[in-house]
Amino acid sequence: MPDPMTRVLILYTGGTAGMGKEPGQGYRPIPGFLEKMMRRIPLFQEPEVPAWEIHQYDPLLDSSDMRPRHWSRIARDIQAAYEDYDGFLVVHGTDTMAYTASALSFMLRGLRKPVLLTGSQIPLSETRNDALDNLLTALLLIGRFHDRLAEVCVFFDNTLYRGNRTTKIHTEGFDAFASPDFPPLGEVGIDFELNQGLLRPRPDAARELKVCEIGETTVGAFRVFPGLRVSFLEALLAPPVQGLVLECFGAGNAPTDPELMAALRAARDRGVVVVAVPQPLYGAANLELYANGRALLEAGVVSGRDMTVEAALAKLFYLYARGFGPQQVRSQVQLDLRGELTEP
Numbered sequence: 542m543p544d545p546m547t548r549v550l551i552l553y554t555g556g557t558a559g560m561g562k563e564p565g566q567g568y569r570p571i572p573g574f575l576e577k578m579m580r581r582i583p584l585f586q587e588p589e590v591p592a593w594e595i596h597q598y599d600p601l602l603d604s605s606d607m608r609p610r611h612w613s614r615i616a617r618d619i620q621a622a623y624e625d626y627d628g629f630l631v632v633h634g635t636d637t638m639a640y641t642a643s644a645l646s647f648m649l650r651g652l653r654k655p656v657l658l659t660g661s662q663i664p665l666s667e668t669r670n671d672a673l674d675n676l677l678t679a680l681l682l683i684g685r686f687h688d689r690l691a692e693v694c695v696f697f698d699n700t701l702y703r704g705n706r707t708t709k710i711h712t713e714g715f716d717a718f719a720s721p722d723f724p725p726l727g728e729v730g731i732d733f734e735l736n737q738g739l740l741r742p743r744p745d746a747a748r749e750l751k752v753c754e755i756g757e758t759t760v761g762a763f764r765v766f767p768g769l770r771v772s773f774l775e776a777l778l779a780p781p782v783q784g785l786v787l788e789c790f791g792a793g794n795a796p797t798d799p800e801l802m803a804a805l806r807a808a809r810d811r812g813v814v815v816v817a818v819p820q821p822l823y824g825a826a827n828l829e830l831y832a833n834g835r836a837l838l839e840a841g842v843v844s845g846r847d848m849t850v851e852a853a854l855a856k857l858f859y860l861y862a863r864g865f866g867p868q869q870v871r872s873q874v875q876l877d878l879r880g881e882l883t884e885p
């Protein structure tokens with residue numbers, strides 16, 4: 542049964558859910574609008590819905606404008622309000638939701654409460670929309686499971702995902718997200734079904750929430766393509782770059798052009814950490830399988846296994862923000878820190 546005393550803080554960062562259209566312009570977030578709508582809709586006031594308050598960001602952003610400093614702000618706000626609420630709902634645009642969810646999963650260390658991210662493909666202002674269901678059900682989920690969920694999740698289209706396993710797969714359908722290499726944590730049909738065995742263990746009550754803020758470390762992601770020229774790769778790896786997520790062909794392959802390999806080796810020698818993840822949506826990188834993958838290993842590339850690009854990138858940001866040097870980043874990036882990868 543939901544606990545009627547549950548309190549949820551909604552961190553409203555922007556995104557389609559609270560957007561409106563002005564004549565002749567595209568959708569953009571309208572300050573105050575989401576709260577006004579939610580206060581007006583009786584369903585959000587029902588007794589089984591946890592008590593909620595909205596903390597609206599200024600400015601509200603289309604999530605394409607989110608930067609690491611915005612992730613840090615969300616994490617700091619969660620920390621500041623941590624003792625006063627049972628859970629947190631981050632209302633966010635879908636475009637970069639998987640990046641923010643991944644980053645928050647690393648930044649919030651010792652998390653004992655649910656942090657759910659949601660948004661929508663159609664704004665709440667439209668008669669037919671997915672915002673109502675996503676927001677309402679996310680609140681209900683926090684109400685019901687706040688003492689069991691202790692991780693950062695994305696809730697979308699009746700599915701609860703581990704946040705750092707998600708990726709946006711649809712620009713139009715309501716099923717905007719998938720978690721290709723990890724089963725959903727829960728599904729909502731007639732009943733709420735949580736996949737208990739998959740949840741992250743809840744740290745004990747004495748453990749304090751620690752926030753590691755992420756700065757503007759120079760890391761990036763790049764998709765390998767047939768015909769890749771060494772000049773491209775050299776430019777991408779040039780100082781002050783500290784890390785690169787290399788989206789490889791298949792199970793972790795790239796062209797074995799000796800010049801490309803030399804560029805990677807030189808970058809490794811300068812301390813740049815290059816992490817290989819697969820371009821295919823499903824399955825892990827295995828750099829030992831093919832000679833091409835082995836050439837990458839020899840050039841100093843490390844395997845990101847089944848991490849999404851979003852998780853791998855956020856992890857590099859996080860590990861550098863912890864102050865780790867290249868050797869520690871190389872080893873930590875290959876470990877399962879928050880359920881973001883499957884270790885062999």
Ligand code: ASP
Nearest residue numbers: 556557603604634635636
């Ligand atoms: N461009 C929007 C955003 O990411 C898309 C959305 O919310 O679905 O903020």
